[in-house]
Amino acid sequence: MxxxxxxxxxxxxxxxxxxxxxxxxxxxxxxxxxxxxxxxxxLSMPVDRAPADVWVAFPSVRSVDFGRPIPERWVSRLAAQPEVDRAEGAVIGFAPWTRQGANPAQTTTQVCNVVGARLDPQSLAAPDVVRNSPELLAALAEPMAVAVDESELDRLGVRGVGDTAEVVGRRVRVAGLVSGCRSLGGPYLFCSLETARVLLGYQPDQVTYLVARCKNPGDAGAAARRMNGYPQLSAFTSDEFSARSRLHWLTTTxxxxxxxxxxxxxxxxxxxxxxxxxxxxxxxxxxxxxxxxxxxxxxxxxxxxxxxxxxxxxxxxxxxxxxxxxxxxxxxxxxxxxxxxxxxxxxxxxxxxxxxxxxxxxxxxxxxxxxxxxxxxx
Structure with a gap:
């Protein structure tokens, strides 16, 4: 040597x-x-920034962005698992954003990712930047109110809180700003479950995901495996669903x-x-x-x-x-x-x-x- x-x-x-x-x-x-x-x-931010341990969706979902409506009443199946402490629904999906300018050339059109969750500090699907802000939670409780990342204002064609735009023909108002939630694809729109259902055309009893927090996070795998016994559902731990979403974008884009x-x-x-x-x-x-x-x-x-x-x-x-x-x-x-x-x-x-x-x-x-x-x- x-x-x-x-x-x-x-x-x-x-x-x-x-x-x-x-x-x-x-x-x-x-x-x-x-x-x-x-x-x-x-791309897996909705999963990584939420405290849920288990995510349940329609069969063979490939990424968190591509969920489909499922009945919210199925949350009882998830809540009945012995490992689960609490369960609730979440609504996530793509929708077109349109901001009218002074003339047609200044009109902004952008595909956005709507993230609807229960507005509560203990929410299992809301990201931390929303859960930890009581003022933002109160502002988003208003009908058709959304929050966006402050770095996405230019892409969305708005200047800040109070500006309005249209999502699938529905007028929405920017009620708050967050930071650290920039998207590689469409900007994220954070809102209540009710607002998300309206923007994505869901029925009042439909959600995209059922999410749960386990008494012991290490038991999430057992709860997910048991939920996979239902032929109408696919269940993953948060780590599995995050990795699945990333792998989908890595291999298909x-x-x-x-x-x-x-x-x-x-x-x-x-x-x-x-x-x-x-x-x-x-x-x-x-x-x-x-x-x-x-x-x-x-x-x-x-x-x-x-x-x-x-x-x-x-x-x-x-x-x-x-x-x-x-x-x-x-x-x-x-x-x-x-x-x-x-x-x-x-x-x-x-x-x-x-x-x-x-x-x-x-x-x-x-x-x-x-x-x-x-x-x-x-």
């Missing part, structure tokens, strides 16, 4: 490109993966596929550059390796030395990539782009990058075909 480190130090001009290639790959994979996670977490492909491309470019750099450095050291062979050093020891070199190249690349990744993530978050560097993202990126470096070292071993003790005599 000492020989490998010494070689990297004295031949640093040869190994520096490989270290930079590893760092580039690690940064790209981590930031792109964090960007994917951040973007997809926005061009944006998710493109971001994943970009991360894979960065890894591939880094692997090729690292492999070729290590191969060139190993090939350039053939005279030294031939001398060591003539001294009786087994070839497997020399090959192991190359693999150790690739390990150190990967480690130095990761050390260089760490501060750059954190700085880029902080800069992106400051600009309003969500980059979530979950510990699993960082560990996974480091593991993949290290495997790439070791794989490049394995590829560089093909240069040993020319290593021969007689090389120095010719």
């Amino acid at each position: 000492g020989y490998a480190l010494s070689t990297i130090w004295y031949e640093r001009q040869r190994f520096l490109p490989a270290i930079l290639a590893v760092a580039f790959s690690a940064v790209l994979v981590a930031v792109q993966s964090g960007l994917v996670l951040g973007l997809l977490s926005v 061009k944006a998710g596929v493109a971001i994943g492909f970009t991360a894979l491309l960065g890894l591939l470019v880094g692997a090729v550059v690292t492999s070729q750099t290590l191969f060139a450095a190993t090939a350039a050291s053939q005279r030294e390796f031939a001398t060591l062979r003539a001294m009786g050093i087994p070839k497997w020891r020399l090959k192991f030395s190359v693999l150790v070199q690739s390990f150190w190249v990967g480690l130095f690349g990761l050390a260089l990539a760490a501060p750059i990744t954190l700085a880029l993530a902080e800069g992106a978050n400051a600009l309003g782009t969500a980059v979530r560097l979950h510990p699993y993202i960082l560990l996974g990126s480091a593991a993949v990058t290290m495997l790439m470096a070791l794989g490049s070292g394995m590829a560089a071993l093909r240069s040993f075909q020319g290593v021969d003790p007689a090389h120095n005599i010719r």
